Amino acid sequence: MDIIQVDDQPTIAAFHELPFLIYKYDKNWVPPLQKLIEDVFDPRKNEGFRHGGAHRWLVRENGQTIGRIAAFYDRSKLEEGEEQAGNIGFFECFDNDQAATLLFDTARYWLKSEGFTAMDGPVNFGENFFNWGLLVDGFQQQGFGMQYNPPYYRQLFERYGFKTYYQQFSYHLDITSPDLPERFWKIAEWVAKKNDFEYKCFSFKEQDRCIDDFLTIHQSAWAKHANYKPISRNDLKTLVRDAKMIIEEDFIWYVYYKNEPIAFFMMIPDLNQILRHLKNGKLNLWNILKLIYLRRRKTMTRCRVLVMGVIPKFQGTGIESGIFWQLRQVLLKKPWYKEMEMSWVGDFNPKMIRLFNSIGGKQAKTHETLRYLFDRNQPFERLPIIE
Secondary structure, X not given: OXXXXXXOHHHHHHHHHHHHHHOOOOOOOOOOOHHHHHHHOOOOOOHHHHOEEEEEXXXXXXXXXXXXXXXXXXXXXXXXXXXXXXXXXXXXXXXXHHXXXXXXXXXXXXXXXXXXXXXXXXXXXXXXXXXXXEEEEOOOOOOOOOOOOOOOHHHHHHHHOOEEEEEEEEEEEEOOOOOOOHHHHHHHHHHXXXXXXXXXXXXXXXXXXXXXXXXXXXXXXXXXOOOOOOOOHHHHHHHHHHOOOOOOHHHEEEEEEXXXXXXXXXXXXXXXXXXXXXXXXXXXXXXXXXXXXXXXXXXXXXXXXXXXXXXXXXXXXXXXXXXXXXXXHHHHOOOOOOEEEEEEEEOOOHHHHHHHHHOOOEEEEEEEEEEEEOOOOOOOOOOOOOO
């Protein structure tokens, strides 16, 4: 069994081909866009390389690729006094403990050589909107950007010594259901029409202002949480640029109080409902034409909530419900959308969990972010709850 670094076109091709072998008979798996994955590992496109690095490896046995992993870090997102954890992600492996151990060991040795004392995963070398967490419950077709993996991955991680750092819950809301809580929507309408508050949609024409307002709100809403990591403005611009083909402006909302940004909400159509028809995850001309055709045919009937935030001063005032009221009016005009996926919210965020329950969301999936401490005698602590 050999470990090989991914550093040329043949090994990059093998890195992308492996999942097609693992998920050959799994109808729930949707091939991700290879370009988006390669952009993660391109120093010209990923801001994380300015203060960090990344490596990828394959495991081969008898000439056959049977596993892969990536390890990476961004020192600009580390906090003083916190565990100095590097990251692993993009893990795929057949049900083989020896191969998984070799992959984990290789990532651990490299991260340790870079000065880290722990590793978290599976996560993304970038924002946590995508490729984040290990699926442990709800083995169904995932929304765009959400991790999917075989059930046995959990055993591979746990047998190596990883422990749950925090859980991530995804909620589904049937938009067409007549049983949505009427009391919630009456209160939401009242909040949405209060004086001095203004609700605005995202606009590509004003995207610089929208991005700046997003960053202002995000920093204020999350800065006091131990797991907060600043979002790069360039990363956000890249996300908007790459997703322009599927972004619907009225799926992204901002709230202003006396012209000051205080809350945001971001949702996108579930592109996986189209990608499942493209087969190979490559954006060649035929697949681009097919993507455009399937979008016009209203193939996407589900949307995914990526992120939501309210600055502390206005938390608990019902602003979130006001956003959902605005969004409901949008969806009533787009009846081909039947389902909203709210993913994900951490177990460390009980306020958001209560909100998703209050609007009628049903918990459908659970992912976990796992941590491995290099010092095996050190006591393990889970991520603290947001007070």
